[in-house]
Amino acid sequence: MNSIPTTFSNIFDKELNEEKVISKIEVPIIQRDYAQGRTSKAVSRIRNGFINAIHIALTGTEKDAIKLDFVYGNIEDEKLIPLDGQQRLTTLFLVHWYIAKNENVATEEQEFLKNFTYKTRFSSQHFCDSLVNCEPDYSCESLSAWIIDQNWFMYSWEQDPTISGMLVMLDEIHSKFKKESNLWQKLTHKEIKPVSFYFLALEDMGLSDSLYVKMNSRGKPLTPFEHFKADFEKVIKEVSIDLYDEFIKKVDINWVDMLWKYRGDDDLIDDEFMRYYRFVTEIICYTQKIDMVENDFDLANKVYGVENENAKTNLKILFRSFDCWSEMANIEEFFNTIFSGVDYEENKVRNYSDTTDLFLLCCNNYGKTSGKRRAFTLNNTILLYAVLQYLLNKDEISESEFTERIRIVRNLVLNSPDEIRETRMDALLSDTFNIIVNGEVQTKSGGFSGVQKNEEINKIEWRKNNIELVEDLNQLEDHNLLQGNIAIIGLEDVNLFKNRAQNFIGLFNNEIEYLKISNALLALGDYSQNITWRCLFGNKTDSSWEELFKVSQKKWFFERTQKVVLELLDAIKGNFNTYLENVVTSFLSNEEVEKDWRYYFLKYPAMRSGNSGVFWWRQDGERIKENQYEIFMMNTALSLNGRHWDPFLYALSIDEDLKGAVSLEEYGAPLVFKNEYIKCMNDGFYFYDFENNETRKIEIPQEEEVDKLDRIELLKNIIKLEY
Template identity: 25%
Template sequence: MNSQVMTFWELMTKQTIHIPIIQRDYAQGRSDKQARTVRTQFIRDLADHLETNRPLVLDFIYGSVTPTKEFLPLDGQQRLTTLFLLHWYLGVKEGRPEVTTLSRFSYETRASSREFCQALVTMAPTLQPVLGQAPISTLICDSPQFYRSWEQDLTIQSMLVVLDTIDDVFRERPVTFAQLMDNDACPIRFHFIDLAVYGMEDTLYIKMNARGKALTPFEHFKAHIQGFAQAEEMKGKLESGFTHQFMHRLDGIWTDLFWQHRNDYHEIDQQMMAFIRTVLINHRATKSIDREDSALQRLLAEDELWFSDFMVEDAIDAEALFFLAKSLNGFGQPVSPTDVLDVGQLFERVISQETSETRLTYQDRVQFYGICLAFQHDLTSEQMAEWVRLLHNLSVNTIYNAMSDYSSSIRGMEQIKQSLPEIADRFLTQDTPIRGFSTTQVQEERLKIRLRHRDVSWKTLVERAEHHPYFQGQIGFLLEFAEIEDAFVLDMTCDWDTVLDATYRAGFTTYLKKSEVLFGENGLQIDRSLFTRALLTQGYYALKSNRNDCFLIDGFDRDISWKRLLRDKGDKRTYVKDLLDLLDLNQVEGSLQHLIKNHQVTDWYRHMIDYAGILETAIGKKRFFRETWDGRRLLLKEKRTSSYSYEYEMYALYEALRQHVNPNHLTIVDSAGEAKEKNVTVERNGQTCTVTYDHKTDHYYIDQYPNGTIMMKTHEDVVQYLTRRVEV
């Protein structure tokens, strides 16, 4: 396929240019930061090359020329429109009568867009005398030929913004309209391809629209891919015949793949578009080096993306098309099932994206990229299983707080993509770090690879632990408890003697068995109150969550679940080891009850061990607790202290008194706000005793109306006093 190198003026004088109705709005006038940067740089490049007469080739522009000499561009709409506006501006600036030739350029997307293009041509003579007195967009909008209703047209809005940028850049530049008209000398050119000459598929595309039959967005996208791929072939960036084979498969075996996954809610076109979109966004993420990458943010956020969006944001190139083809081929072949990551379910999630509720998480995108990356190689089933295991463990156990965390993982995999066939060896090479994932998890994977390669029994044991549904491949706490982690630091080959090996294996096995008893699929599978109070006998395990402490919940919340306690190294996790060391597998609940009953804790949180109701009744679902700036300890119903809460000392007193006092004579008072009084009242024969706690003096006060107030030092003193004085 041959292309012609030509100028905009040459193209327009040979045939009219009609932006077809199925094209998107003109978008180079968007207001986001990325668009402003791209727009300004592009227009400055045009000015610089015209001023210095240095050639600037604007890549390929392709579409079909109809028998009536109308050019209908499939790709190049944005560049052509900007060139139209530049020609118009310089023509107005110099008062050139040739501006009337620009009436051969038209938009068919909306009647208002078409009428505006024609109005620009007719109002040109009236604008030349006032040029520079105000922004050119203002002059245009103040013209009698401008209709206020046009302000709602997105294409017109964008054109006005671009014209203001052109005005800013070109106003003082010594660039002339004549330079643009000189087809031999004009430095601004592009490669032009008339696809109709070659009988390519987009002739059907044009005929369908001529009949008034609407194309789906995916059919539109396919036409652009075909033209772009053919252009890349001509540049030598794709091998000869790639486009033909790609399009043949897209309409053949790849369509069959999506047909097998069709459902009542998604058309095949939507599913294929979701797949391609995900591949291209991941490809763009491989190039992301800016934490606030606005281009990647837009691709991730917008529901409707056109081919030109991917082009503008540098998300599609020859490499992306080749990667896409390999990925589609890979998912079209049977994939051996794995115990840790269901590739089929991941594929379903990718192709079912439609709303914000069904959008992929960053973890999904990372896993999808990792699977697609594997399809770029001819991996054996063993190599594939090893990579999928590592991919799962790394992605599930890396925290994705922001887009930059996601793109970092994508770039990290991009750096090791050539090592996938020997990925285990790559992980063991210390001088080539694995980036983009939790460094702690990467180090854990190195250790587990050594253990799995040591012998079959270690491999079986490690995989048993990894496959636990709550641990999800993260078993660093077991390796630490069994002292294997420390041994690995000293000898990274794990080539210890058989005696030590037996010791490490026995320790690991014991901690694993005890952990399997305690934790189930979603967290604790034994009585939470027993476990919580028994764990407190070993130390104050609550973890920080912003300004609150949290006594942890089931599930996989990154900040306040049991999963975090097992994940994070430190003293808090050591309390779990201490508890496991004291746990009797033959009588689990009995050993926990024994710890609670015989504890020797004297610190302030001892009441939480003694009274089950404190952490099971008084506290909210998120199990938040806060010690305020003035020393108050609050059992929070919600996240903030402005909501209702109980005072810890008062609720502990309430729980103690409940064992001795008639419930009808006992009341615990909560309140909203940390400063509001929270107390316990006890009634006896018409007399009310109200107990409060002063955090500043660390004393309890018992107001015995009308008999005055007494002060006491300890919780035990108050309980003894009130239970002696009050009738049961």
């Protein structure tokens, strides 16, 4: 059957349908109940707009005629079983019934109304039959109340959602048409067709019955997409008839098929469609600096409506953004060729996620939030935009170029935490576009981190000049602790780069204890960095090392960290565990080693048992550990409001030899011994009574303010003697 405009009455015309006769329309069980009569705010708005459009089409001029999209279905034994369009068909049935009864149309002219029925419930069938055979009183205020009051109306029917929806719709029709007359001839005219739709038989579309399941879910409320679609079609139609025709053909076939594998538990793709639609629309808003609104209908008008001078362009962007996925044989496989997940893979870019399919994540999560956290992050938004730009510009970008460029974007995304925020998305997306499409990293934009941009620019040239080391660089970039930023290794010494990269990967391989690595680094030197007043060391967690290895304007002494790390990487050989242990043993066994803070940190592991790896040196304005024995060990990384201890006192408090002799509270409290408090100061231990009066002092022998004796051993022996 050809896709030609037809009407509700004409669809039963044997001449129109050639050899495929339709004598009856039966809404199948698998279809949802009639939902256009639901009373929610959103549905009421759609219902009012729909009936108003039909009213204008019937009372206005020929240019006011409306087309109601496609109706699909199977024809079996002269019976049309709608696949999609049952909501519109039901409303048209009610409109035809109302006008026929209102104008006392001859029985034979309205006979076809008996051929519309529901198979969902017997009650719905019986109601449709009873409705056609009754003679309503249109003088009443509420048509539904009149119907319910009839002796043929069963009380139980009010519980049938299809019947209750029809009653609501009939009241809507009654309020709009009760003063009108002489509409029947125009409504059923074969040529004028003021209210028409396109009809396609299922077999003509080359589709199977399984499409019923794809497009329908009986008993569900109208989804946001179903509300949105009706309005959006009108928005498009006002802008371009060609784009409108393109949309109505693709939205229910091409794009449904593409999204079907991403459907939810409800066997609908509506939510998934709306999430990806919102992604593309918000991208347009970011790039064109359009103020966003939450309501999808209002946003559609702002971005795609006739008042936007870029409406046609924006609609084409939207359509192409759907088409590029529907034209793809396997979306998941496409992403798997670009990204690796939790492990490094050659010729891929690691995205540190169990799922590489960004399109899937977008369809499932875009727009969802938990508190202020986005389920689909701005990082993922930028990465998916980067992939989308590649797909939209594939003719100008080779696969190898894209792999290199998406790596650059990934590196910038993961190393611009301060820059990636919604207020900067226009600049961030501009940066991303220039990288993916033009292969350029722009330094003078307000997008990604300037520090990371400079690193990426240096890498581009370095890769060209050191092709044999590119895979080593890629593997280093993909390391869990670096995530694209390799400043801790650097690119300056090409001759040592391969060894350093391989030793770093071998050292930080999740098999060697982090504290072993930290101890070896401490034995070689002070590798800490300062974040304002806090001093950071690599501790037991990934996050502490990630922080250390990234350059930031908020931190001091990155070069100090790099110097010690490179010293270890250049020297390490053989079994890594054994080498690390030997470095520490050699340090502690050297009688000439100063008993500075590093000595204590290495000799007494308890002094580094805080979870954060962060310390605060008191009275240290220059952040040079000037008063090196006055320290707080912080259990939380950001504030002294969290638990913290003096590490010297903490080591004494958990010493088995002093069990029962001393105790220590949290939050920087002094050590309690008998009737005294003990505080650790730079030149020794101070004792106070419980009224905070100094009672005595144990001074530590020092040379140039560095201990000559182990102060912990010294105080421990005194406590043991006095206990």
